Amino acid sequence: MNYYIAVVMNKGKKVNIPFYAEDLVKAKKHAKAKFKGIIIKVTEGSEPLDARFSRFKKDLLKNIQKKKIKQDNLIAAIRQLAVMTNASISIYDSLKEISEASDEPALIKVFGKLADDINSGHSLSASMEQFRFELGNLTIAMVQLGEKTGNLDDSLYALADMLEEIRSNFLKFKKAMAYPRNVMIAMAVAFTLLISYVVPQFKSIFEALHAELPAPTKILLFLEKAFNEYGAFVLAGIFISFFTFKYLINNYIHIRYKWHEFLLRTYLIKNVIKFSTLSRFTLVFSELIRAGIPIVEALETSTDMIDNLPLKDKLYSVIKTVEKGGTLNTGLKETELFENMIIQMITAGEDSGTLDAMIEKVAEYYKMRFDAIIDGLSEAIEPIMLFFMTGMILLLALGIFLPMWDMGSAVKN
Numbered sequence: 001m002n003y004y005i006a007v008v009m010n011k012g013k014k015v016n017i018p019f020y021a022e023d024l025v026k027a028k029k030h031a032k033a034k035f036k037g038i039i040i041k042v043t044e045g046s047e048p049l050d051a052r053f054s055r056f057k058k059d060l061l062k063n064i065q066k067k068k069i070k071q072d073n074l075i076a077a078i079r080q081l082a083v084m085t086n087a088s089i090s091i092y093d094s095l096k097e098i099s100e101a102s103d104e105p106a107l108i109k110v111f112g113k114l115a116d117d118i119n120s121g122h123s124l125s126a127s128m129e130q131f132r133f134e135l136g137n138l139t140i141a142m143v144q145l146g147e148k149t150g151n152l153d154d155s156l157y158a159l160a161d162m163l164e165e166i167r168s169n170f171l172k173f174k175k176a177m178a179y180p181r182n183v184m185i186a187m188a189v190a191f192t193l194l195i196s197y198v199v200p201q202f203k204s205i206f207e208a209l210h211a212e213l214p215a216p217t218k219i220l221l222f223l224e225k226a227f228n229e230y231g232a233f234v235l236a237g238i239f240i241s242f243f244t245f246k247y248l249i250n251n252y253i254h255i256r257y258k259w260h261e262f263l264l265r266t267y268l269i270k271n272v273i274k275f276s277t278l279s280r281f282t283l284v285f286s287e288l289i290r291a292g293i294p295i296v297e298a299l300e301t302s303t304d305m306i307d308n309l310p311l312k313d314k315l316y317s318v319i320k321t322v323e324k325g326g327t328l329n330t331g332l333k334e335t336e337l338f339e340n341m342i343i344q345m346i347t348a349g350e351d352s353g354t355l356d357a358m359i360e361k362v363a364e365y366y367k368m369r370f371d372a373i374i375d376g377l378s379e380a381i382e383p384i385m386l387f388f389m390t391g392m393i394l395l396l397a398l399g400i401f402l403p404m405w406d407m408g409s410a411v412k413n
Contacts, residue, residue: 002027003047010037018051069106069134071167075160077107078139082156091152092118110134123147137305138162141284144301149291158287162280165367169276169374176377180385191392192227199224202400213403220399257309264310268380275370277311278337282363289356296322311337328355 004027006017017035021027028042069077077098084094095115099108110131117127125144128135139159146155199220213221226234248255264270281302288298299319306312314335321331329347332338342362349358 003045003051004031004042005045006031006035006042007040008035008037009040010035014040018045068136069110070104071163071170073102073104073107074135074139075163075167077102077111078156078160078163082153082160085156086153091124106134124152137307138166138280138284141301141305142287145288145291145293148293148297151291155287155291162283166280169370172371172374173272173377176374177381179378180381183385184388187389187392191396194396195220195223195227199400200228202403205403214398216395216399217403219395253309260309260311264308268377271373272370272377273308274311274337275366275373277306277308279363279366279370281306281315282359282366286356286359286363289359295328 002021002023004019004021004024006019006027008015008017008031015037017031019027019030019034021030024042024044027044028039031039031042080098081091081094084097085091089097092115095111095118099111099115102108102111113131114124114127118124125140125147128140128143132140142155142159142162143152146152149155203221203224249259250256263273284305285298285302288301289295293301296319299315299322303312303315303319306315314337317335318328318331321334322328327347327350329343329350332346333343342365345358345362346355349355
């Protein structure tokens with residue numbers, strides 16, 4: 001958000017009103033809608049230090065307080081909303097009923113505010129925009145679909161199914177990561193205990209040698225000193241770094257973009273992100289096409305729900321290609337995200353007029369690829385675990401025993 005100053009003539013006096021907006025166009029619209037009087041001009045200004053600090057504090061507290069609705073509760077709430085909408089109960093009454101029946105604070109807050117906005121004349125999707133973090137991009141995209149087609153209940157049923165599938169994939173991922181995670185935690189705890197309690201026992205012996213210690217021993221002694229003397233500062237530094245990084249990721253889009261690019265180059269993670277994104281994109285796109293939504297609108301809605309920014313940019317380029325009169329298969333091919341087989345399937349679907357059925361098959365294919373990656377995750381992580389385990393054992397063994405062997409040789413000589 002940028003800092004703007006609106007010069008407003010109100011009751012014969014010029015008043016400078018500072019506020020925040022994404023760009024100058026939105027700043028002018030905001031000034032006209034919110035400020036009483038005649039808007040003389042709106043200019044971008046230099047944000048004062050106290051205002052900058054106040055915004056930083058406000059954003060930090062906002063990020064800490066923000067909580068996503070638990071997936072199980074959200075799925076249940078969406079299913080309830082679908083049933084009540086199908087039974088011709090008003091959206092306001094449905095939201096109010098779900099909010100009052102829930103015992104989760106985040107859901108009560110979000111659905112209560114949605115009900116109030118609906119009562120004030122706003123659409124459901126427009127009201128949901130302010131809760132994009134809590135509800136997720138997919139929820140908003142499917143509600144928009146329901147409003148466009150006039151079949152909100154069908155869209156909500158489909159949304160609940162999609163959210164259940166995403167949750168199922170998440171549980172698979174969590175299960176696949178459980179064994180490697182537990183092993184790594186056990187290794188970290190064991191290594192910390194050895195560094196904190198075992199290495200100090202040998203420290204006095206090593207110091208008595210008055211000899212040049214080998215590199216592994218120096219590393220162990222350095223780690224021992226860091227843990228025992230600066231452990232609290234190290235932990236504090238880790239926590240501060242984590243929350244600072246989280247703040248930067250949430251509030252600065254260029255930093256978030258770089259982080260997402262890094263993830264797309266990271267071993268294992270890149271495939272999980274790529275195929276989960278393509279699976280979700282094609283799934284929503286197939287639902288939109290089947291509902292009769294024009295391709296450009298379907299692409300916009302499907303792309304809006306993508307979280308990874310570099311992938312989002314590539315898929316936005318497809319919209320530009322189609323808007324210029326190009327075919328869908330050409331736009332998808334230019335992204336270099338889709339295999340030749342997929343491009344051929346979509347080409348065949350466009351030529352034969354069965355694009356909706358073909359996109360559905362593509363969605364099934366990417367779901368299968370994603371499931372295969374999740375199923376093989378444990379095996380793929382094993383080499384990394386072995387590498388770390390071997391490194392830790394070698395460091396401890398060489399760090400402790402090399403000087404002892406030197407002592408033994410000195411005694412024999």
